[in-house]
Amino acid sequence: MPLSQFHPIIQEWFQSRFQGPTEAQTAGWPAIAKGQHTLISAPTGSGKTLAAFLTCIDQLVRKGITEELPDATQVVYVSPLKALSNDIKKNLATPLDEISALAQERGTPLPEIRTGVRTGDTTPSERAKMAKRPPHILITTPESLYILLTSESGRRGLKEVKTLILDEIHAVADDKRGSHLSLSVERLCELAEGPVARIGLSATQRPIEEVARFLVGNPEIDADGKPNCLIVETGRARIVDxxxxxxxxEMGPIASHELWGETLDAITKLVMGHRTTLVFVNTRRLVERVSHQLSERMGDDAVVAHHGSLSKATRLAAEEKLKNGEVKVCVATASLELGIDIGDVELVCQIGSPRSIGLLLQRIGRSGHTVGGTPKGRLYPLTRDELVECAALARGIDQGNLDRLKIPPWPLDVLGQQMVAACSAEEWGEDSLFNLCRKAYPYRDLPREKFDEVVDVLSQGFAPRQGRNGALLHRDG
Structure with a gap:
């Protein structure tokens, strides 16, 4: 039985909360317990997050029972969104509190397992508190991890990391943000005093082996291109409405004012027949426009907006209202397309073309967000071009097709930024730094001459359009 590997207290807690492990959990837990790199690819609502975290919690519980927990971070969880980081923090608090209470009842008191969030929303006082007493489970974003790896206090707290969880890894792997993260991961593993097990959580992708290679890095890939990683794929044939x-x-090359009005009237009518609806648009500007016009039709109390430029308090308030069913509709951009807990959303509407099968599936998957739930989505193209795109996307989903993942090869601007950050934290030999960078999968084929050119530019300075930037690296010898 998959649960037999866990401490009895963890087993009892899990059985009191769930009917049984999901397929992703059953397949992933044994490898994660052994410290093996693991990639879990499954649809929204398949229990991926608990598949990654429960073994980590079990290890902390066992260590807390037999010895004192160290004042150092053991688990680093990286999410591409600040909102998802805050959500994971809240969702971890409940099981940790319940497990602690259950242990107390069973006469096995546990020390506090601390969790902390470090993102752009974290206040200076919270950052100072974490620096003095690092959380055992650190929840962060790619950008904040990069900052922590450059600061003295951040590096000190990360030296004992045992497990790295990269959530929604597919959302960053195919752009420069993913290249940046891959270098941060290698810097973290270089800093850690022992081996770091990497766990990736992903929506269904093709080829999934490419995501696994991105996760584990170049040294963990054999001569045939096979990654040293357990790949767990489940739920590929999920039904979508x-x-x-x-x-x-009639549609034209651009959306007329009248067509916009008809579209919003249709959405309003559809929304009124559902308990909670998410409306996705492609820009933050459109979030404000659509939410305002839907409010005029449904009332201010029925509509909230959500995007990354809003304040933390406004975003959290919108998420809480949506989760509690206090609003009929939330208009959002990418800020809500990933696995944030927003309650029982019944319907997803997409205005315009999302231009990607994976992105459309991700957004539709925010509805029916339960094990065995059926996602329900409606597409509203505004122009002839968008109609063609939406038809192609719908046909691709019907045929089970997915976008092919393409990872950009060794972007040099990202490389330069990470090199400056690495050298600001400690001295590096050029050969050692080059070898470190080549461990990151996007930089596996980085030519030495290109690396040397970046070093030359950073150590000699360069001339932008106006003025001149001085040297950012000191080259000794």
Missing amino acids: LAIQLPQL
Whole structure:
């Protein structure tokens, strides 16, 4: 039985909360317990997060029972969104509190297992508190991890990391943000005093082996390109209720004011027949416009907006109202497309083309966000071009197709930024730094001459359009 590997207290807690492990959990737990690199690829609502975290919690519980927990971070969880980081913190608090209470009842008191969030929303006082007493489980973003690896206090707290969890890894792997993260991961593993097990959580992707290679890094890939990583794939054939909604007005090359009005009227009518609806648009500007116009039709109390430029308090308030069913509709951009707990969303509407099968599936998957739930989505194209794109996306989903993942090869601007950060924290020999960078999968084929050119530019300075930037690195010898 998969649960037999856990401490009895963990087993009892899990059985009191769930009917049984999901497929992703059953397949992933044994490898994670052995410290093996593991990639879990499964749809939203399949229990991926608990598949990654429960073994980590079990290890902390066992250590806390037999010895004192160290004042150092043991687990680093990286999320691409600040909102998802805050959500994970809240979702971890409940099981940790319940496990602690259960242990107390069973006469096995546990020391406090501390969790902490370090993102752009973290206040200076909270950062200072974490520096003095690091959390055992650190929840952060790629950018904040990069900052921690450059600061003295951050590096001190990360030296004992045992497990690294990269959530929604597919959302960053195919762009420069992913290249930046891959270098931060290698810097973290270089800093850690022992081996670091890497756990990746991903939506369904093709080829999934490419995501695994991105996760484990170049040294963990054999001559045939096979990554040293257990790949768990589940739920590929999930049923999706998807339809394209067409306006009565004729579409043109741009969306007319009248067509916008008809589209929003149609969405309003559909929303009123569902308990909670998410409306996705492609820009923050459109979030404000659509939320305002839906508020005029439904009332201010029925609509909230959510995007990354809003204040932390405004975002959290919108998420809480959505989760509690206090609003009918939330208009959002990418800020809510990943695995944030927003309650029982019944319907997802997409205005315009999302231009990606994976992105569309991710957004539709915010509805029916339960094990065995059926996602329900409606597409609202506004132009002829968007209609063609939406039709192609719907057909691709119907045929089970996915976008092919393409990881950009060794972006040099990202490389330069990470090199400066690494050298600001400690001295590096050029050969050692080059070898470290080549461990990151996007930089596996980085030519030595390109690396040397970046070093030359950073150590000699360079001339932008106006003025001149001085040297950012000191080259000794």
